[in-house]
Amino acid sequence: MSTAEDIGDDKVADLQRQMLALGAAARAAAAVLAKTPAEVKNLALGAAAAAMRDGAAEILAANATDMAAAAQRDLSAALLDRLLLTPDRIEAMAKGLDAIAMLNDPVGDTISEWQRPNGLAIARVRVPLGVIGIIYESRPNVTADAGALCLKSGNAAILRGGSESFHSSRAIHACLLAGLRAAGLPDGAIQLVPTRDRAAVGLMLTMHQHIDIIVPRGGRGLIERVQNESRIPVIAHLDGNCHVYVDGSANMEMAREISLNAKMRRTGICGASETLLVDSHCAASHLAPLVKDLLDAGCEVRGDEATQGVDQRVLVATDSDWRTEYLDSIIAVKVVDDVAAAITHIENYGSHHTECIIADDVEVAERFLAEVDSAIVLHNASTQFADGGEFGMGAEIGISTNRLHARGPVGVEQLTSYKYVVHGQGQIRP
Amino acid sequence: MSTAEDIGDDKVADLQRQMLALGAAARAAAAVLAKTPAEVKNLALGAAAAAMRDGAAEILAANATDMAAAAQRDLSAALLDRLLLTPDRIEAMAKGLDAIAMLNDPVGDTISEWQRPNGLAIARVRVPLGVIGIIYESRPNVTADAGALCLKSGNAAILRGGSESFHSSRAIHACLLAGLRAAGLPDGAIQLVPTRDRAAVGLMLTMHQHIDIIVPRGGRGLIERVQNESRIPVIAHLDGNCHVYVDGSANMEMAREISLNAKMRRTGICGASETLLVDSHCAASHLAPLVKDLLDAGCEVRGDEATQGVDQRVLVATDSDWRTEYLDSIIAVKVVDDVAAAITHIENYGSHHTECIIADDVEVAERFLAEVDSAIVLHNASTQFADGGEFGMGAEIGISTNRLHARGPVGVEQLTSYKYVVHGQGQIRP
Numbered sequence: 001m002s003t004a005e006d007i008g009d010d011k012v013a014d015l016q017r018q019m020l021a022l023g024a025a026a027r028a029a030a031a032v033l034a035k036t037p038a039e040v041k042n043l044a045l046g047a048a049a050a051a052m053r054d055g056a057a058e059i060l061a062a063n064a065t066d067m068a069a070a071a072q073r074d075l076s077a078a079l080l081d082r083l084l085l086t087p088d089r090i091e092a093m094a095k096g097l098d099a100i101a102m103l104n105d106p107v108g109d110t111i112s113e114w115q116r117p118n119g120l121a122i123a124r125v126r127v128p129l130g131v132i133g134i135i136y137e138s139r140p141n142v143t144a145d146a147g148a149l150c151l152k153s154g155n156a157a158i159l160r161g162g163s164e165s166f167h168s169s170r171a172i173h174a175c176l177l178a179g180l181r182a183a184g185l186p187d188g189a190i191q192l193v194p195t196r197d198r199a200a201v202g203l204m205l206t207m208h209q210h211i212d213i214i215v216p217r218g219g220r221g222l223i224e225r226v227q228n229e230s231r232i233p234v235i236a237h238l239d240g241n242c243h244v245y246v247d248g249s250a251n252m253e254m255a256r257e258i259s260l261n262a263k264m265r266r267t268g269i270c271g272a273s274e275t276l277l278v279d280s281h282c283a284a285s286h287l288a289p290l291v292k293d294l295l296d297a298g299c300e301v302r303g304d305e306a307t308q309g310v311d312q313r314v315l316v317a318t319d320s321d322w323r324t325e326y327l328d329s330i331i332a333v334k335v336v337d338d339v340a341a342a343i344t345h346i347e348n349y350g351s352h353h354t355e356c357i358i359a360d361d362v363e364v365a366e367r368f369l370a371e372v373d374s375a376i377v378l379h380n381a382s383t384q385f386a387d388g389g390e391f392g393m394g395a396e397i398g399i400s401t402n403r404l405h406a407r408g409p410v411g412v413e414q415l416t417s418y419k420y421v422v423h424g425q426g427q428i429r430p
Numbered sequence: 431m432s433t434a435e436d437i438g439d440d441k442v443a444d445l446q447r448q449m450l451a452l453g454a455a456a457r458a459a460a461a462v463l464a465k466t467p468a469e470v471k472n473l474a475l476g477a478a479a480a481a482m483r484d485g486a487a488e489i490l491a492a493n494a495t496d497m498a499a500a501a502q503r504d505l506s507a508a509l510l511d512r513l514l515l516t517p518d519r520i521e522a523m524a525k526g527l528d529a530i531a532m533l534n535d536p537v538g539d540t541i542s543e544w545q546r547p548n549g550l551a552i553a554r555v556r557v558p559l560g561v562i563g564i565i566y567e568s569r570p571n572v573t574a575d576a577g578a579l580c581l582k583s584g585n586a587a588i589l590r591g592g593s594e595s596f597h598s599s600r601a602i603h604a605c606l607l608a609g610l611r612a613a614g615l616p617d618g619a620i621q622l623v624p625t626r627d628r629a630a631v632g633l634m635l636t637m638h639q640h641i642d643i644i645v646p647r648g649g650r651g652l653i654e655r656v657q658n659e660s661r662i663p664v665i666a667h668l669d670g671n672c673h674v675y676v677d678g679s680a681n682m683e684m685a686r687e688i689s690l691n692a693k694m695r696r697t698g699i700c701g702a703s704e705t706l707l708v709d710s711h712c713a714a715s716h717l718a719p720l721v722k723d724l725l726d727a728g729c730e731v732r733g734d735e736a737t738q739g740v741d742q743r744v745l746v747a748t749d750s751d752w753r754t755e756y757l758d759s760i761i762a763v764k765v766v767d768d769v770a771a772a773i774t775h776i777e778n779y780g781s782h783h784t785e786c787i788i789a790d791d792v793e794v795a796e797r798f799l800a801e802v803d804s805a806i807v808l809h810n811a812s813t814q815f816a817d818g819g820e821f822g823m824g825a826e827i828g829i830s831t832n833r834l835h836a837r838g839p840v841g842v843e844q845l846t847s848y849k850y851v852v853h854g855q856g857q858i859r860p
Contacts, residue, residue: 408850423809
């Protein structure tokens with residue numbers, strides 16, 4: 001007797017088997033990768049980059065299939081652009097692989113070492129984390145970036161791309177596989193979930209025997225779902241509600257340049273500022289030009305009463321504006337009493353991502369840097385520097401607002417754990 | 431209309447309110463602690479130690495109440511001993527607080543710093559984790575140790591002791607409170623769950639808004655429950671199934687001393703060895719004396735066929751013996767082909783806690799240290815050194831077999847997170 005329900009159950013069981021097989025292969029590959037020297041991993045990355053350049057036509061063809069399917073659906077222009085691959089974008093992906101090959105291999109690095117009075121020599125040595133699950137949305141280039149960062153840091157990767165980019169991701173993954181094979185590394189080192197079934201994501205989030213850490217890359221909906229459902233530790237940030245605070249001691253020109261850059265250089269990145277706080281002590285002189293710069297650059301300004309007073313183009317800010325990550329040409333502006341009020345506002349409304357103070361008064365700046373509880377705090381520099389590359393860490397897999405393990409940009413070093421290696425000469429414990 | 435069920439619901443709601451109030455107070459205290467200088471925290475620790483010495487009689491009286499209640503129940507002698515406080519044990523607790531006051535304060539330490547080509551100066555600076563929940567069993571001294579370690583590292587603590595030690599923990603907590611008050615720190619910095627209701631533990635494990643990390647201290651049952659139920663990251667180890675591997679190149683005397691010490695110095699600690707692996711290349715010479723030492727010291731030996739052959743007192747080991755953490759005077763002994771077989775055995779049966787190789791051959795030792803995937807790996811030293819104090823870290827809150835955040839002994843440094851502090855001179859991102 002076979003009913004629709006039986007078939008449903010069979011399908012679930014099939015998917016479960018498939019995912020567990022992926023997990024087991026990843027775990028086995030992780031053991032190999034942990035012992036793989038840097039040269040071999042770099043060889044694989046170089047070969048993958050070559051395969052990507054040689055196979056650009058196949059990748060473009062696969063992407064055309066995805067784009068055609070996307071065109072049939074009601075997808076936004078922004079989403080279509082994220083999905084699109086071009087020869088330039090493929091070359092950029094290949095260059096990305098080459099750049100990751102050039103990074104220092106963190107595995108085996110000694111973080112610190114010391115000797116005990118009894119002669120024991122203790123070292124903390126970096127080791128890979130194990131297996132990393134990456135769940136992402138429409139950008140197919142994440143397949144290359146994330147797979148390569150995991151490989152470089154000695155971790156096996158299980159990649160689950162968005163269904164819109166299914167064919168593109170498969171074509172890119174084929175290049176990574178070619179790289180692994182050229183270096184004699186197991187296919188299990190970088191695997192792509194071979195189904196669009198959304199249930200696969202749910203399964204990944206429970207496979208704690210096989211996956212050590214989950215990295216979601218995408219919109220708020222995805223991150224929130226993963227953070228709520230996962231039984232595996234998640235490295236991510238939900239919001240980047242970043243603040244620029246212009247202190248009474250701020251240099252006016254610097255304040256104007258940084259405020260504009262922090263908001264408008266790119267509005268769609270997590271380090272873009274979303275709220276501008278202006279010290280009441282300089283509001284009379286600084287507020288109007290700061291607001292004018294933003295308005296003139298095409299930014300919508302939503303302000304408190306004081307801000308509404310300086311330009312009639314300013315709209316009314318409501319409480320929800322202080323909480324909103326616009327990721328768009330919109331900013332909330334507020335006058336605060338002083339640095340203490342700025343810190344309190346950020347604590348109440350912020351997302352602990354990235355905040356900046358513009359001030360000439362070093363003491364005030366140090367207080368802000370010490371008391372604001374965010375992954376990144378900057379003095380006299382744009383929040384748009386919140387980026388692993390800008391920090392000199394090379395590529396990043398994302399930015400974390402976690403307090404555990406990795407906070408801020410997550411590069412290859414943050415994708416490692418450590419172990420203690422102890423050398424003795426026969427010591428026993430008394 | 432009031433039914434038994436309504437009353438039950440009311441009680442649940444009451445407990446929930448009570449726990450959330452604890453959480454809110456802890457969160458508020460954590461913000462204060464993050465800014466509290468080392469001297470003030472040390473003052474609180476010193477005052478708490480003094481209160482403990484002055485109040486020894488009250489603590490002993492409270493402990494007598496717990497002991498009397500315990501005597502009415504069918505508790506093991508080991509458990510009663512863990513519960514018992516004596517003047518010496520109280521003095522040891524007070525000394526523990528003094529020792530923690532002497533440790534370096536990790537908060538504010540610069541982990542690393544560098545300058546970017548654009549002039550940005552970037553520093554990774556240690557900050558507290560936030561709020562730490564500690565769930566423990568019968569030992570009342572954990573109240574003092576854990577509370578003090580959290581305070582030193584700038585974290586607020588929510589302590590949930592075992593119901594057997596309820597009065598003892600309350601009396602100890604009163605001393606910690608006296609210390610906090612003497613230093614002008616909020617009571618919320620170290621709170622003790624004021625009820626024996628087991629439902630409080632379940633609530634703690636879901637309070638992710640208020641608690642950043644859970645540290646369970648106790649038996650396997652507790653750790654397993656916490657790891658399975660918690661929605662908050664857990665730092666812990668479930669098992670310490672530690673191995674000593676005697677390589678063919680091992681010095682016989684060293685092998686005998688370390689094997690005996692690793693097993694028998696103290697059998698109840700997580701770093702005690704549970705399985706002895708002997709290389710077939712030296713089994714003919716080394717196996718019999720190694721086994722005889724253990725048997726003569728009163729250790730039960732469960733061996734494979736080869737081991738059974740060297741002494742008639744050896745019992746038969748079954749597959750489950752290789753997986754068992756005895757925490758007792760029992761050891762499993764096996765002859766393995768070589769170092770590769772030892773590594774495979776440890777991978778298959780071990781718990782990634784602490785393993786040791788005894789070998790004169792440095793190349794073999796380095797292979798073992800590199801390939802064995804445990805928090806601590808030792809060459810020619812006893813596994814009983816797996817301890818924060820022995821590592822020079824001062825007191826530890828436990829040992830972690832997590833791969834994320836903290837692996838191995840967890841001291842004050844491991845109870846911190848970090849943030850990036852960036853100093854600029856007006857840089858904007860091009």
